[in-house]
Every structure is written in structure tokens, then in C-alpha cells.
Amino acid sequence: MAKHPQQVAELGEGELLSRIFPRLGGPRMLVGPGDDAAVVGAPDGRIAVSIDTLVQDQDFRLEWPGGYRTTGFDVGWKCAAQNLSDINAMGAEATSLVVSLTLPGQTPVSWVEGLADGLSAALRALGAVDCAVAGGDLGRGGQVVVTAAVTGDLRGRTPVLRSGARPGDVLAVCGALGEAAAGLALLESSLDYAELDGRQRALAAVQSRPCPPLAAGPAAAKAGAHAMMDISDGLVRDAGRLCAASGVCVDLDPDVLQQESATLADIAAKLDVDPLQWVLGGGEDHGLLAAFAPERVLPRGFRRVGTVLPRLEEQGMVTIGGELPSAAGWDHFAG
Numbered sequence: 447m448a449k450h451p452q453q454v455a456e457l458g459e460g461e462l463l464s465r466i467f468p469r470l471g472g473p474r475m476l477v478g479p480g481d482d483a484a485v486v487g488a489p490d491g492r493i494a495v496s497i498d499t500l501v502q503d504q505d506f507r508l509e510w511p512g513g514y515r516t517t518g519f520d521v522g523w524k525c526a527a528q529n530l531s532d533i534n535a536m537g538a539e540a541t542s543l544v545v546s547l548t549l550p551g552q553t554p555v556s557w558v559e560g561l562a563d564g565l566s567a568a569l570r571a572l573g574a575v576d577c578a579v580a581g582g583d584l585g586r587g588g589q590v591v592v593t594a595a596v597t598g599d600l601r602g603r604t605p606v607l608r609s610g611a612r613p614g615d616v617l618a619v620c621g622a623l624g625e626a627a628a629g630l631a632l633l634e635s636s637l638d639y640a641e642l643d644g645r646q647r648a649l650a651a652v653q654s655r656p657c658p659p660l661a662a663g664p665a666a667a668k669a670g671a672h673a674m675m676d677i678s679d680g681l682v683r684d685a686g687r688l689c690a691a692s693g694v695c696v697d698l699d700p701d702v703l704q705q706e707s708a709t710l711a712d713i714a715a716k717l718d719v720d721p722l723q724w725v726l727g728g729g730e731d732h733g734l735l736a737a738f739a740p741e742r743v744l745p746r747g748f749r750r751v752g753t754v755l756p757r758l759e760e761q762g763m764v765t766i767g768g769e770l771p772s773a774a775g776w777d778h779f780a781g
Contacts, residue, residue: 454558455551459584465555469562470579475542484580486542486597494598494605496532500525502589506654512632512639518557520654521592522564528678529596530574531658531732535676537606537667538598539660540574545582548591561592564655573660603667611673611692611737615754620662620734620747622652623681623706624721627728628713629653635717649713658732665745666736674736679729681751682764682771688735689763698752700767706751726771 451457457465467479477485500506500521509515526543533540545565549558562579569577576599611617629649632642642650658676666674673692677684685696707714707721714721737754738744757763762770 451555453551454549454553454555457555462555462558463584465559466562469559469566475578475580479579479581481581484542484544486580488541488599490600490602492600494533494536494538494600495595496529496598497593497595498525498528498532499591499593500528501591507633508590510633510639512635512637512642514633514639514650516654517564518560518562519564519567521590522561522566523568523655524564525592525594526565526568526574527572527656527658528730528732529594530568530572530577530660531656531676531678533596533598534658534660534663535606535674535734536598536600537603537663537671537674538600539664540577540596540598542578542580542597543569544580544595546585546591546593547582548585548587548589550588550590551586553590568655572657601664603664606663606667606671606674606736608673608675608688608691611688611694611696611754612739613694613754613756614740615672615737616740616742616744616750617685617696617698617752617754618736618738618744618748618750619677619681620666620736620745620749621659621677622731622733623677624710624724624728624731625649625652626656626730626732627724628710628721630728630730631717631719631724632713637716646713653730656730656732659734659747662734662745662747666734666738666748669738669745670742671736671738674734677729677731677733677735680727681735682726683729684735685752685764688737689757692737692754693757695755695757695763695765696752697755697768698764698766698771699750702749702751703766723772726766
């Protein structure tokens with residue numbers, strides 16, 4: 447009886463791709479995976495494009511201190527989610543993903559199949575109904591690296607940029623704040639994953655399989671959002687980026703932030719952490735941060751977290767009740 451291949455090194459590139467392609471596909475592809483390039487329709491005449499990378503031991507661990515093992519499905523889902531979120535933040539709707547995958551030879555074939563399944567499952571579950579994996583590249587390397595480029599269709603709408611916030615605007619968020627950071631803290635802790643309760647596991651899942659609110663981006667664009675961006679590196683850091691692009695400051699409401707952090711207080715107490723730090727500095731929830739005119743009714747799912755103010759050189763761009771925040775957010779190259 448022929449031995450069933452267990453590791454990717456036991457397969458040729460063509461055979462490995464033959465395991466991946468049937469797990470992908472979807473609507474709107476004029477030419478899909480398998481040719482030298484994909485062909486994707488662009489009905490609007492404009493294409494929104496973004497790209498993101500997940501690197502083993504930088505963006506995920508194959509095995510966490512508490513014993514949780516990251517599945518290929520987790521990485522595929524997260525890859526899709528973070529890319530879809532960037533397109534969402536422009537008020538566009540995703541139309542295709544192109545994925546570059548680097549693998550060590552000893553990677554289990556089942557892990558790679560799971561990654562392809564995770565990509566497809568995320569597109570379906572998150573509501574990216576017109577998006578499919580259109581192709582990509584496959585190579586061998588010392589660690590797992592997954593890079594995906596995503597295209598999106600604006601459907602005739604004006605793209606919502608970071609640079610449009612105006613003094614007097616309401617600053618609002620849609621999606622979770624701090625949950626992915628809480629999940630990361632649980633995964634990084636010495637707590638045995640097998641002994642975590644249901645809520646703790648759900649927070650760990652937010653880190654492994656984020657769920658960006660994809661309906662909210664187009665809804666905010668239709669509602670006239672002046673500015674918008676994905677919250678990937680923490681509320682404070684990303685609010686600062688919006689401020690820098692728009693030439694404004696923002697003041698976050700301390701009472702609202704305390705309400706947000708209160709929902710994580712029990713988990714934070716278990717880990718001896720201030721939950722407000724997760725809300726302010728934790729990233730990877732992939733919600734939306736947007737500025738709306740004060741007379742606008744906020745679209746469903748958005749909630750007010752602060753106010754946009756004129757730029758004043760003597761203060762920081764982001765304050766909380768007029769005071770500088772204690773959390774900075776994620777920076778890939780900071781110590």
C-alpha cells in the first residue's frame with residue numbers, strides 16, 4: 447500500500463497545489479487559480495488594493511506557552527480577516543485575494559490543507575460573498591510566512607480616507623476593543639489552555655480568528671463618514687494615525703473607555719493586568735475607527751468614543767479627558 451504523504455517535503459509543488467486549489471475558488475473570477483495570473487472583474491473601474499503578512503513567531507506561534515497549537519485553519523482565517531478589514535476600512539467590498547505561502551519542508555500536509563480551508567471559511571463566514579482566492583505563490587523557507595494581497599470594489603462610492611476628519615466630528619468605533627489583546631495575553635500566559643473556561647477560549651479565538659465587521663465599512667461610507675481606518679495596532683496608535691493624516695487631535699471619553707474595559711475586568715484580574723491597557727493599546731480586533739459629522743446618526747454597530755478637536759501643538763494628538771494616554775499600541779519595530 448502506498449504511503450500517504452505527511453509532510454510537504456514528500457510532495458512536489460504541483461501535487462501540493464492540487465491539494466490546495468479545490469479548497470479555494472468562488473464567484474466573480476474571470477480567470478482563477480492555476481494560470482500565470484488571475485483575471486478579476488473591476489465593475490467600478492477603480493480597484494482598492496492592500497497587502498498584509500503573517501510571520502511565524504512574530505504574528506503567531508505554532509505552539510503557545512499554555513499548550514494551544516495554532517492550526518493552519520487559524521492562520522488562513524486570520525490572513526483573510528486582516529486583509530478584508532483593510533478593504534472594509536475604505537468603504538469597499540473585497541473581490542479577490544492572492545496568497546503567497548512560504549513553508550518549511552516538514553510542515554504537515556494537513557496543516558496546509560487547513561490553511562486553505564481557513565481562507566475559504568473566513569470569506570464565507572465574514573460575509574465577503576464576492577471574494578475568492580484567485581491564486582498566489584508557493585515556496586520553501588525556514589518558517590511559515592503567509593502574505594496576501596486583496597483587491598476591492600468601491601461600488602461607485604467615494605473611498606473613505608484617514609485624512610478627512612474635521613474638528614467637531616464624533617469619533618466612533620465599530621467592533622471589539624481589547625478582546626484580541628486579552629486573548630493574546632491568555633495564550634501567552636502560563637495558564638493551561640485545556641483548563642480555560644468557555645469565555646476565556648472565546649477571547650483566545652478572537653486573537654486567532656478575528657471577525658472584522660465587514661458590513662460596517664460600506665454602511666459608514668453611505669452614511670457620510672469623513673474619515674475611517676482599521677484598528678489593527680490599538681485604539682491610541684491608530685487614532686494618532688488618523689489625527690496625523692487629518693491634521694486634527696482627538697480626545698477620547700474616559701467614561702466610555704472605562705465601560706469598554708469593564709467587560710474584560712475579570713480576565714484582567716486573573717492575569718494581574720489593567721484591562722484599560724488592552725482597550726487602549728491592544729490591536730488585532732480589526733474593528734473600525736471613523737469620524738462622523740455631529741448631526742449624523744451613527745450607523746448600526748458604531749458607538750461614540752470621543753471627539754475630534756483642532757490641532758494644538760502644545761498637546762498630544764490623542765488625549766483621554768484632556769490627559770495623555772499611558773498606552774501606545776503595537777509597533778513591529780519598537781523594542
